[in-house]
Amino acid sequence: MSIELAGVVRRGDSEVAPLLEAAPGEVVALLGPNGSGKTTTLRVLAGLQPLDSGTVRLGGRVVDDGASVFVPARERRAAMVFQDHLLFPHLSVLDNVAFGVRRDRARAELAAWGVGELAERHPRQLSGGQAQRVAIARALAPEPAVLLLDEPFAALDAAGRVEMRTALRHRLASYEAPVVIATHDPVDAFVLADRFVVMAAGQVVQTGTPAEVAQRPRTAFVATFVGLNVLRGTARAIDGGTIVTPAGATAGLAVYSAHPAEGDVFAAFSPGAVTLHREPPEGSARNVWQLHVDAVEPLGDGVRVRLAGPAPLIADITRAAVADLGLGSGTAVWATVKATQVDVYPA
Amino acid sequence: MSRRRGVAALPRWAYLPAGLAMCFLGLPLVGILVRAPWRRLGDELFSGTVAEALRLSVLCATAATVASALLGVPLGILLARADFPGRRVLRALVTVPLVLPPVVGGVALFLAFGRKGLLGPWLESWFGVTLPFSTAGVVVAETFVAMPLLVVTVEGAVRAVDTRYAEVAGTLGASPSKTLWQVTLPLARPGLIAGAVLCWARALGEFGATITFAGSFPGRTQTMPLAVYEALEHAPEGAIALSLLLLAVSVGVLVVLRDRWIGGSA
Numbered sequence: 001m002s003i004e005l006a007g008v009v010r011r012g013d014s015e016v017a018p019l020l021e022a023a024p025g026e027v028v029a030l031l032g033p034n035g036s037g038k039t040t041t042l043r044v045l046a047g048l049q050p051l052d053s054g055t056v057r058l059g060g061r062v063v064d065d066g067a068s069v070f071v072p073a074r075e076r077r078a079a080m081v082f083q084d085h086l087l088f089p090h091l092s093v094l095d096n097v098a099f100g101v102r103r104d105r106a107r108a109e110l111a112a113w114g115v116g117e118l119a120e121r122h123p124r125q126l127s128g129g130q131a132q133r134v135a136i137a138r139a140l141a142p143e144p145a146v147l148l149l150d151e152p153f154a155a156l157d158a159a160g161r162v163e164m165r166t167a168l169r170h171r172l173a174s175y176e177a178p179v180v181i182a183t184h185d186p187v188d189a190f191v192l193a194d195r196f197v198v199m200a201a202g203q204v205v206q207t208g209t210p211a212e213v214a215q216r217p218r219t220a221f222v223a224t225f226v227g228l229n230v231l232r233g234t235a236r237a238i239d240g241g242t243i244v245t246p247a248g249a250t251a252g253l254a255v256y257s258a259h260p261a262e263g264d265v266f267a268a269f270s271p272g273a274v275t276l277h278r279e280p281p282e283g284s285a286r287n288v289w290q291l292h293v294d295a296v297e298p299l300g301d302g303v304r305v306r307l308a309g310p311a312p313l314i315a316d317i318t319r320a321a322v323a324d325l326g327l328g329s330g331t332a333v334w335a336t337v338k339a340t341q342v343d344v345y346p347a
Numbered sequence: 348m349s350r351r352r353g354v355a356a357l358p359r360w361a362y363l364p365a366g367l368a369m370c371f372l373g374l375p376l377v378g379i380l381v382r383a384p385w386r387r388l389g390d391e392l393f394s395g396t397v398a399e400a401l402r403l404s405v406l407c408a409t410a411a412t413v414a415s416a417l418l419g420v421p422l423g424i425l426l427a428r429a430d431f432p433g434r435r436v437l438r439a440l441v442t443v444p445l446v447l448p449p450v451v452g453g454v455a456l457f458l459a460f461g462r463k464g465l466l467g468p469w470l471e472s473w474f475g476v477t478l479p480f481s482t483a484g485v486v487v488a489e490t491f492v493a494m495p496l497l498v499v500t501v502e503g504a505v506r507a508v509d510t511r512y513a514e515v516a517g518t519l520g521a522s523p524s525k526t527l528w529q530v531t532l533p534l535a536r537p538g539l540i541a542g543a544v545l546c547w548a549r550a551l552g553e554f555g556a557t558i559t560f561a562g563s564f565p566g567r568t569q570t571m572p573l574a575v576y577e578a579l580e581h582a583p584e585g586a587i588a589l590s591l592l593l594l595a596v597s598v599g600v601l602v603v604l605r606d607r608w609i610g611g612s613a
Binding site: 046047048072073074075076077078079080082086088089090099100138139142144 | 509511512514515516517518519520521522529530533534536
């Protein structure tokens with residue numbers, strides 16, 4: 001089933017104008033700051049929010065024409081996963097997943113998400129990561145024609161996020177319905193999505209493949225959003241973690257991650273995870289690179305430092321830090337990143 | 348100890364009126380306990396007219412609670428969830444019987460369901476039902492007075508349930524009925540129980556509307572409060588015994604609500 005959406009939802013003075021297409025099996029990431037209309041877009045697709053004008057087509061069938069036609073959520077087969085899992089607190093895990101399907105189907109989906117042994121528990125007895133797995137299992141159990149995810153990992157800690165993301169990516173690989181995932185986490189978007197739809201103030205401001213959007217961001221949000229440090233290389237287990245060595249590179253470029261991986265992978269970490277020093281840093285940090293400053297640019301209320309050398313990186317630091325370190329073009333610095341901050345995922 | 352007193356520091360004079368208020372509220376209850384005919388309690392409660400009043404009260408209050416639940420729960424849900432013009436007016440209308448003097452309620456019921464009332468003649472000619480001065484009339488009077496408590500409690504309880512649970516149920520393909528029965532009502536359960544208990548207690552103690560609309564005929568319409576009132580003149584011990592029973596029921600209701608409402612989990 002495909003998605004075609006172009007319409008307007010009015011709320012008092014403001015309006016949200018969702019514009020989105022997705023082919024079967026395609027994963028679209030809906031990006032934008034809070035309040036930009038991502039959730040409204042998902043609610044329109046789910047059948048929880050009628051359009052004031054415009055059209056929603058699911059699989060070619062008009063399910064909302066902004067006037068006389070409005071197919072309610074229960075007839076759309078569009079499953080939605082909310083940020084705060086919203087498991088029914090009075091039902092067991094199994095009964096939650098079996099809410100719309102037979103129990104054997106529910107058990108199979110729970111097992112697929114590695115939470116089969118939690119079937120008899122109640123939601124309040126689950127960790128955040130477990131609850132979100134159950135919530136996704138519940139959404140997927142009826143084999144929905146459309147899967148909508150609203151910030152599905154936002155409530156999880158860093159480790160849980162990496163784990164969930166990997167599990168979801170694995171599951172979506174064999175999933176034939178279109179998937180729309182609203183997120184403000186760049187890693188989610190780059191790992192999971194085939195295409196980006198960027199929203200700002202209720203309007204769609206950019207669409208394209210991740211590469212297109214990353215290369216030519218048209219909003220400050222996307223510029224920050226895609227400003228990831230990403231390295232591709234070969235992963236090898238070492239000391240309970242992973243070392244990623246880019247093909248044909250010198251040893252100095254290797255990146256350590258605390259997360260397990262193997263084979264051809266991406267290693268990604270955010271510019272905010274980079275710490276800069278004028279002296280060789282002491283301590284246990286494994287990712288230490290000697291680089292020099294290429295450019296210093298204001299970014300939001302902080303500063304983005306572009307570093308050149310064997311590993312070109314971006315580092316986001318505070319203005320105070322720039323002054324303390326006395327950074328200018330050409331300054332020699334040591335950059336460090338904690339291994340726990342480095343995400344690795346299959347290329 | 349002294350630190351704790353410091354936090355809750357009150358001017359000393361405030362203890363006097365507060366203490367007086369406590370005595371004022373507590374003393375009458377103590378009076379019942381002191382003067383209760385403890386030795387002959389069984390005889391008093393299970394003798395002819397008193398036992399009849401007790402049976403009738405429990406029967407009518409329970410019937411009124413069932414009627415209130417059947418009609419009042421949907422109304423409470425409607426007030427909490429549906430969006431329609433005149434909802435505020437409807438809510439105000441629902442709360443009128445809560446503040447209306449019960450005697451006025453009785454008069455109003457007469458004008459609606461009495462033999463010469465708006466609906467009374469129809470009930471009589473179509474169904475052969477005459478409500479005033481009948482046991483059914485007691486149930487009607489108690490329902491009129493007690494149902495608003497249930498409606499208001501249910502409305503509050505349903506309103507407190509996150510609407511997104513119902514939305515999730517919808518995306519999982521559930522019909523509105525399934526969502527109501529399996530999601531919204533179970534999540535509002537503590538409030539539903541509290542509403543029913545409050546409703547039952549209010550119906551059990553109902554006096555003004557009942558005596559006005561249904562009269563006080565032993566065995567037919569004379570519930571416990573009416574029996575207490577009548578017994579006070581010629582058989583005060585029986586009145587005290589009945590009062591003790593009603594007091595015990597009230598305390599029981601408070602205990603139930605404390606567990607369900609304040610301490611209990613969903």
